[in-house]
Amino acid sequence: MTDVHRPAPAPARPAATREAAPDVTLRAHGVSLGYDGRRVIDGLDLELPAGSVTAIVGPNACGKSTLLRGLARLHPLDGGSVTLGGEDVGALSRKELAKRVGVLPQSSIAPDGVRVAELVARGRYPHQGWFGRHSSTDDGAVLRALEATGVADLADRPVAELSGGQRQRVWIAMVLAQETDIVLLDEPTTYLDLAHQVDLLDLLTELNRTHGTTVVMVLHELNLAARYADHLVVMSAGQVVAEGRPGDVLTAASVHAAFGLRARVVPDPVSGTPLVVPLGRTHDGATT
Amino acid sequence: MTAELAARPAAPGLPADPVATLRHRRRRRLALVVATLAVLLVAMATLALTLGEASLAPGRALAALFGAGSDADVFVVHRLRLPRIETAVLAGASFGLAGALFQTTLRNPLASPDILGIASGASLGAVTAMLVLGLTGLAVSGAAFAGALVVALLIWLFAWRQGLHSIRFVLVGVGFAYLCSSLLAWLLASVEIRAAQSALVWTVGSVADVRGADLVTFAVAALVLGAGVALASRWQGPLALGDDNARALGVPVDAARVTSLLLAVGLVGVATSFVGPLAFVALVAPAIARRLLDDGGAALVVSVLTGALLVLAADVVGQHLLFGVEAPTGIVTGLIGAPYLLWLLATDRRKALA
Amino acid sequence: MSATTDVAPRPAAALVARRTRGRLLVVAATVAVLAVVVVASLALGVRDIDVATVWQALTHPVAGNVDHDVVRDQRVPRTLVGLAAGTALGIAGTLVQGVTRNPIADPGLLGLNSGASLAVVVAVSMLGVSSPLGFVWFAFAGTAAAALLVFSIGSGQPVKLALVGATVTALITPLITLVLLRDPEAFNMYRFWAVGSLTGRGMETITVLWPFVAVGVVLAGALAHRLSMLALGDDVASALGQRVGVTRGLAAVAVILLAGTATALAGPIALVGLAVPHAARRLVGTDYRWIVPLTAVLGPVMLLGADVIGRLVLPHSELEAGVVAAAIGAPVLVAVARGKTVAGV
Numbered sequence: 001m002t003d004v005h006r007p008a009p010a011p012a013r014p015a016a017t018r019e020a021a022p023d024v025t026l027r028a029h030g031v032s033l034g035y036d037g038r039r040v041i042d043g044l045d046l047e048l049p050a051g052s053v054t055a056i057v058g059p060n061a062c063g064k065s066t067l068l069r070g071l072a073r074l075h076p077l078d079g080g081s082v083t084l085g086g087e088d089v090g091a092l093s094r095k096e097l098a099k100r101v102g103v104l105p106q107s108s109i110a111p112d113g114v115r116v117a118e119l120v121a122r123g124r125y126p127h128q129g130w131f132g133r134h135s136s137t138d139d140g141a142v143l144r145a146l147e148a149t150g151v152a153d154l155a156d157r158p159v160a161e162l163s164g165g166q167r168q169r170v171w172i173a174m175v176l177a178q179e180t181d182i183v184l185l186d187e188p189t190t191y192l193d194l195a196h197q198v199d200l201l202d203l204l205t206e207l208n209r210t211h212g213t214t215v216v217m218v219l220h221e222l223n224l225a226a227r228y229a230d231h232l233v234v235m236s237a238g239q240v241v242a243e244g245r246p247g248d249v250l251t252a253a254s255v256h257a258a259f260g261l262r263a264r265v266v267p268d269p270v271s272g273t274p275l276v277v278p279l280g281r282t283h284d285g286a287t288t
Numbered sequence: 289m290t291a292e293l294a295a296r297p298a299a300p301g302l303p304a305d306p307v308a309t310l311r312h313r314r315r316r317r318l319a320l321v322v323a324t325l326a327v328l329l330v331a332m333a334t335l336a337l338t339l340g341e342a343s344l345a346p347g348r349a350l351a352a353l354f355g356a357g358s359d360a361d362v363f364v365v366h367r368l369r370l371p372r373i374e375t376a377v378l379a380g381a382s383f384g385l386a387g388a389l390f391q392t393t394l395r396n397p398l399a400s401p402d403i404l405g406i407a408s409g410a411s412l413g414a415v416t417a418m419l420v421l422g423l424t425g426l427a428v429s430g431a432a433f434a435g436a437l438v439v440a441l442l443i444w445l446f447a448w449r450q451g452l453h454s455i456r457f458v459l460v461g462v463g464f465a466y467l468c469s470s471l472l473a474w475l476l477a478s479v480e481i482r483a484a485q486s487a488l489v490w491t492v493g494s495v496a497d498v499r500g501a502d503l504v505t506f507a508v509a510a511l512v513l514g515a516g517v518a519l520a521s522r523w524q525g526p527l528a529l530g531d532d533n534a535r536a537l538g539v540p541v542d543a544a545r546v547t548s549l550l551l552a553v554g555l556v557g558v559a560t561s562f563v564g565p566l567a568f569v570a571l572v573a574p575a576i577a578r579r580l581l582d583d584g585g586a587a588l589v590v591s592v593l594t595g596a597l598l599v600l601a602a603d604v605v606g607q608h609l610l611f612g613v614e615a616p617t618g619i620v621t622g623l624i625g626a627p628y629l630l631w632l633l634a635t636d637r638r639k640a641l642a
Numbered sequence: 643m644s645a646t647t648d649v650a651p652r653p654a655a656a657l658v659a660r661r662t663r664g665r666l667l668v669v670a671a672t673v674a675v676l677a678v679v680v681v682a683s684l685a686l687g688v689r690d691i692d693v694a695t696v697w698q699a700l701t702h703p704v705a706g707n708v709d710h711d712v713v714r715d716q717r718v719p720r721t722l723v724g725l726a727a728g729t730a731l732g733i734a735g736t737l738v739q740g741v742t743r744n745p746i747a748d749p750g751l752l753g754l755n756s757g758a759s760l761a762v763v764v765a766v767s768m769l770g771v772s773s774p775l776g777f778v779w780f781a782f783a784g785t786a787a788a789a790l791l792v793f794s795i796g797s798g799q800p801v802k803l804a805l806v807g808a809t810v811t812a813l814i815t816p817l818i819t820l821v822l823l824r825d826p827e828a829f830n831m832y833r834f835w836a837v838g839s840l841t842g843r844g845m846e847t848i849t850v851l852w853p854f855v856a857v858g859v860v861l862a863g864a865l866a867h868r869l870s871m872l873a874l875g876d877d878v879a880s881a882l883g884q885r886v887g888v889t890r891g892l893a894a895v896a897v898i899l900l901a902g903t904a905t906a907l908a909g910p911i912a913l914v915g916l917a918v919p920h921a922a923r924r925l926v927g928t929d930y931r932w933i934v935p936l937t938a939v940l941g942p943v944m945l946l947g948a949d950v951i952g953r954l955v956l957p958h959s960e961l962e963a964g965v966v967a968a969a970i971g972a973p974v975l976v977a978v979a980r981g982k983t984v985a986g987v
Contacts, residue, residue: 074880098883105877109743111928114873115661118929125871126883130864131931178882397805402812446976456979462746463975466912470838470968474961477833484833485826492819568812575805616823619816626813633806634795 023085024100024181024214025050026071030080033063033070040066041238043080048231050085050182053208053215055225058235059259064218065106065186067235071216072103072184084182098126102180104171106187110159116170117155120145123177145176149203165196169203176207182214183207189221197221201228226250226273234258250274318590321580325593329377332600336373337365339608371499375506375562376600376617379495380569382510382559384595385517387570388577388588389552392524393545394454400571401436401556404461407565408468409439410557414564415472415487419479426502428490429561436557439464440549493564493618495603502562509558514592516551521588523548566599566618572625573598579632598625665926672925672939679947683721684713687953688960716841722848723840724946724963726855727908732941733862734900735915736922736933740869741893742803745978748916749785749901752803753810755910757788758902760814762835763821767828775847777835778906782854785902788814793894838911838964840949851903858899862934865893869930911964913971914944920978944970 028046032039040063048054048071058064069075071082073089082089089097102123110119123145124138146152149169154162159170168188175183188204189197205228207213219225225232226246233243234250236258242249251274255263261278268275337349342364344352352361353370383401390399401407413435417423423431443464447457472491476484498506523544526534531541556570573595577587580594602620684696691699691709698704699713731749738747749755761784765771771780788810796806822829834842868889871879876886904911918940919933926932945963948970952961 069877072881074877093883094880094885095883098881103877103881105875105881107875108878109873109875111873113923114928118661118927119874122871122874123882125867128867131867398808403808447979449980459746459979460976462751462916463913463972463979466750466916467968467972470912470965473833473837474965477837477962481826481830485823485829488819488822488829492816492823567816568809571808571812615820619820619823622812622816626809629809630795630806630813633802633809 022100022181023050025085026101026182026214026216027083028067028071028080029083031067031070031077031082032079033066033075034078035066039078039238041070044238044240046233046240046243048214048216048233050214051208051212052230053205053228054217054231054233055229056216056218056233056235057220057222057225057258058241062235062258063238064235068103068184068186068216068218069105072101072105073097074103074105095126098178098180100180100182102175102178102183104175104183104185104188106190108171110167112160114159115155116151116157116159116162116173117142117146119159119170120151120173120177123174126178141177141179145173148176148207149173164191165193165199168192168196168200172200172203181212182216185215185217187218187220189219189224197224204228222250222255222276223268226275227268227271246273250276318581321590322593325580325590325597329593329597329600332597332604333373333377336376336600336604337369339604340364340369367499371503372495372603373600374503375495375498376603377596378506378510379559379563379566380573380596380599381592382513382555382595383566383569383599384573384577384591384593385514385588386552386555386559387572387595388574388591389517389524389548389555390570391574393527393548393552394457395527395530396454396458397575398571399454399458399461400568400574401552401560402565402568402571403465404443404458405463405465405468406436406440406443406461406553406556407560407567407570408465408472410436410560411491411565412468412472412475413438414490414561415475418487418490419475419483432564433557433561436553436560439468440553440557444549489616490564491618492616493560493566494616495563495566495599496617498562506558506562510555513551513554513558517548517555517588520544520547520551524588564616564618566602567622568625569595569598569621572621572629575629576625576632661927665932668925669932669936669939672936672943676939676943676946679943679950680721680725682950683724683946684717686950687712687717688958719843719845719848720840720949721946722845723843723907724949725942726848726852727840727904727911728914728942728945729938730855730858730900730904730907730941731911731914731945732918732922732937732939733859733934734897734904735917735941736919736930736937737862737865737869737893737897737900738915739919740872740930740933741890741897743873744804745920746916747804747807748913749897749904750910750912750915751811752807753788753792753814754785754807754897754901755905755912756811756814756818757784757786757791758782758905759832759836759910760784760818761787763818763828763832766831767821767825772831775844775850778847778851781906782898782902785905786898789894789898789901793890835909837962838909838967839962840908840945841960841962843907847907851907854899854903858896858903859938861892861896861899862938865889865896866930866934869893869934870928873928873930908945909964911945911967913968913975914941917971917974917978918944921974924978 026048028044030043030045031041032043033041044067056064056068066075070077073082073094077090084100121134121138121142124134124141127138143152146155149172151166151169151173154166154170159167162170172185172188189200192200201224204215204217208215229246231244232246232249234241234254241258242254250265252263252265255261255265255276262284263279264277265274266277334346334349337353338344338346344361344364348357348361349365351357352365355362387400390401390404391397410432414428414432417428417431443457443461447453447460449456476487523539526537526539527541527544534541574587574591577590577594581587581590599617599621602624603617605624606615606617606620681693681696685691685693689709689712691713695709696713699710703710703714735748738749738752739745758781761780762777765777765780771777792803792807792810796803822832868884871882871884872886872889879886901915918937922933922936922940926936945967948966949963952963952966955961
C-alpha cells in the first residue's frame with residue numbers, strides 16, 4: 001500500500017512556474033481523533049502525496065471528515081502527529097499553517113449581504129496584519145482566485161443571490177486566495193447537481209494540473225472520486241481500508257469491505273477508471 | 289409490513305417490534321415524570337396547608353380540608369391557605385403551559401412572555417393604571433390583561449410578513465420587551481416614592497390575594513384556555529419539525545401558530561392579571577420539563593406540572609423560609625427556577641438546544 | 643491565468659475602491675450628524691443657548707454668566723457622558739453580536755446589565771454608597787461577574803449563550819427587587835439610575851472612566867478584522883489561521899470594559915447596543931473594519947440624540963435619554979426584523 005503511483009496520463013505539469021516548490025507532503029503519524037472521549041480514529045497512518053489530487057471516500061460516519069479536520073488542525077488530536085513536508089504541523093502557529101494549507105470546511109457561513117469579492121478577499125487573512133490592510137499583493141491574489149474559479153464577473157454580486165454551484169466556486173476562490181500549495185476540501189460537491197459536481201471537480205483538477213496545487217478532498221460520490229483522484233483513500237470505521245491508484249484500490253472486494261455494499265466494478269467507458277455499479281436486494285445483477 | 293421489511297432478516301437481540309418498544313419506553317417515562325411531579329405537588333400542597341402562623345399537623349390540616357376538625361382549623365385551611373395554594377397551582381400551570389406553547393410554536397427556547405415583552409406589557413398596563421389613571425383592584429387586573437394583549441398584538445402586527453416567521457417574532461418581541469421595561473422604569477422614576485413602591489410590588493407578582501369570586505373566574509378562564517390548548521396540541525409535534533414538514537404532514541401552519549400563540553397570550557394575560565408577572569416561570573418551567581422528558585417533544589403536560597410545582601414551592605419558600613421576611617412569590621420563582629435551569633444548562637453537553 | 647494577471651483594469655480592485663468611497667461617505671456623513679448632535683446637546687435644553695454663546699462659554703468663559711455656567715457645568719459633562727456611553731454601547735453590541743453570530747445578542751440580553759444593576763443596588767443598600775462615582779466600580783464588577791458566569795456556561799454556542807444570559811437575568815432580577823422592596827431609600831436612588839440618564843454624572847466620573855472606554859475601543863478596533871473572519875464560521879476562521887478562542891476572550895474583555903463603563907455612566911440603557919450594529923450593517927455591509935468604527939459614531943448619535951430629543955418633547959421638564967433611546971431603538975429593531983433576511987438564532 002505504500003507504493004504511490006503517479007497518475008498515468010498526467011499532462012506535463014508546469015512545475016517550473018514555482019521555483020523550488022516546498023515539500024507539501026501531508027502525513028498522519030499514528031493519529032487518534034474523537035469527540036468527548038469517544039474514539040473515531042485510532043492510531044491512523046497516512047501519506048497524502050504532494051502534487052496530486054487525493055480523494056478520501058468511505059461510508060457515512062467512517063471518520064473521513066474528522067480525519068480531514070484533524071489534518072487541518074480544526075479538530076484537536078488525541079494522539080499522534082501530523083507533518084507537512086516533515087515539519088510538525090502542531091508546532092506551527094495557526095497563521096503560519098494557514099499560509100501553507102488552505103481548508104474549506106463544511107460549516108461555512110456567508111454573512112448576510114457579503115459580496116463575492118469581499119468574501120474571497122477574506123482568504124487573504126493569514127497574510128495580513130491585525131488591522132487587515134489590503135495590499136496590491138492581496139488584490140492580485142484575489143483577482144487570480146476569482147479568475148481561476150470563473151467568478152470574476154460576479155465580483156460585485158451578493159453571495160446570497162448566487163446559485164449553489166456559483167456559491168461553492170466562490171468559497172473555493174476564497175481558499176485559493178490564501179495562495180497555499182495544498183488545499184483540503186470537506187465534501188465540496190455536497191448539494192450540487194451532477195453537472196455542477198463534474199464542473200467543480202474539473203476546476204480542482206485544472207488547478208492541480210496548471211499550478212501544481214495539491215488537492216485533498218473528502219468525497220461522497222465514489223465514481224467521481226475514482227475518475228478525478230490520482231490517489232484514492234478508502235476508509236471504514238476509522239481505518240484506511242485501501243489506498244493507492246483508483247484502478248488498483250477500487251474493487252468489488254474493497255467496496256464491500258468499506259461500504260458493506262455488493263457491487264460490480266467495471267471500467268468507466270469515458271476515463272477507463274473504475275466504475276462502481278451497486279447491486280442491491282432488488283437488483284442483484286443475476287438477471288443481466 | 290412490506291415485503292422489503294419482511295425480507296430483512298430479524299436482527300438478533302432486537303425485540304420483535306422496536307417501534308412499539310420505544311413508544312412504551314417513552315410512555316413509561318412520561319408516566320413516571322408525571323407521577324413524580326404529581327406526588328411532589330401534593331406533598332408541597334400538604335406542606336403549604338400545614339405551615340403558617342398557626343401551624344397545623346398534616347393530619348389536622350387534612351381533616352380540616354374535608355370539613356372535620358375545629359372551626360378555627362377549617363377557617364384557616366379553607367379561607368386562608370387553600371385559596372393561596374389553588375392560586376399558585378393555577379398561575380404556575382398557566383405560565384408553564386403558555387411558556388411551552390411559546391417555545392414550541394416559535395421553535396426557540398428563549399421565546400417566553402418575559403423575553404418577548406408580553407409580561408412587561410402587562411406590567412406596563414397595570415402600572416399605568418395605578419400610577420397614571422389612579423385605578424385600583426379589578427381595573428388594574430384588566431389593564432394588565434389589556435397590556436399583555438396589546439403588546440402581543442403589536443408584535444404580531446410588526447412580525448407578520450407573508451406568514452408568521454418565528455425569528456422575526458422573537459426579534460420584534462425583544463424590542464418591545466426593552467421598550468416596555470424602559471417605559472416602566474421611567475414611570476417608576478417619575479412618580480412619588482410611595483406610589484412607585486406599591487407599583488413595584490405589583491410588578492413582582494404574588495399569589496397571596498386571590499380568593500372567592502376572583503379565584504373562580506381565574507380557574508374558569510384558565511381551564512377554558514387549557515381545554516383549547518388540549519385541542520390545539522396535536523399540531524405541536526409536526527410544528528416542531530419545521531414549517532415545510534408540518535405543512536407536508538397536513539398542518540395548517542399559520543393558523544396553527546396563530547391559534548397556539550393566541551391561547552398562550554390568553555393564558556399569560558389571565559394569569560398575570562390575577563397574580564402579576566411571576567418572573568420567568570414561563571421561561572424556566574418548560575425548559576425543565578423538556579429536560580425531564582427528553583423526547584424532543586413539546587412537553588405540554590409536564591410543563592403544566594413543573595410550572596405549578598415551581599410557583600407553589602416558591603410561595604411556600606417565600607412565606608416561610610426566606611431571610612425571615614415574607615417575600616412575594618415572583619421573587620422566589622426566579623430565585624428557585626433560574627439556578628436550577630442554569631445548572632441544567634451547565635451540565636448539558638449536547639450541542640442542540642432547540 | 644498568468645496572461646490575465648497583467649491586464650490593466652482590475653475589477654475587484656476597482657470594486658473595492660468604489661465601495662470604500664461609498665463607505666467613507668457614510669462614515670463622514672455620520673460624523674457630521676454627530677457634530678450637529680453635539681452642538682445641539684450643548685445648546686438646547688430647558689434653557690436654550692445660542693451657538694455663539696456656547697462657543698464663548700467653551701473658549702472664553704465669563705464667571706457668573708448663567709449661560710456659560712450651564713454650558714460648562716451641565717451640558718459639557720452631559721455631552722461627554724453621552725459620547726462615551728454611546729460609543730461604548732454601540733461597540734459592545736457589535737462585539738457581542740459578532741462573537742455570538744446572534745442578531746438578538748446585546749449586553750442586556752446576555753445579562754450583563756442586570757449584573758451591573760445588582761451590584762449597584764447592593765452598593766447603595768448594603769454598603770451605603772451614594773455617589774455616582776461610587777456606583778462605577780460596582781457596575782463594573784457586576785458586569786464582569788455576570789459576563790464570566792454567562793460566558794463560562796454558554797461559551798461557543800450562540801443559542802445557548804442567549805438562553806444562559808436570559809436565565810442569569812431571571813436569577814438576578816428578583817434579587818434586585820428583593821433588596822429594593824426591603825430598602826425604600828435604595829429604591830428611591832435606584833429608580834432614577836435604572837431609567838438611564840446622562841445627567842447627574844459630573845466631570846469627575848467621566849475623567850475617571852474614559853480610559854476604560856479608550857482601551858475597549860482600541861481593543862475592538864484591533865479585533866475588527868478577526869470578527870469578519872469569525873462571521874464565516876468558527877471552522878473557516880480557524881482554517882484561515884485565527885485562534886478563535888483568543889478572539890472570543892479578547893472580545894469578552896472589551897465587552898466588559900465597554901458595557902461596564904456605559905452602565906456605570908448612564909445606567910442600564912436598552913436597545914442602543916442592539917439597534918446600532920444592525921443599522922451599521924445596513925449602511926456599510928459585512929466588513930467589521932467598517933462596522934466597528936461606524937458603530938463608534940452611530941452609538942453616540944443615537945444616545946446623545948435621544949437625550950437632546952428628551953429635552954425638547956416636554957415643555958418644562960425632560961424625558962431621560964434611556965426612555966427616548968428605547969423609543970427610537972424599538973422601531974429600528976422592528977425594521978431590521980422585517981428586512982428580507984434575518985439569520986441566526
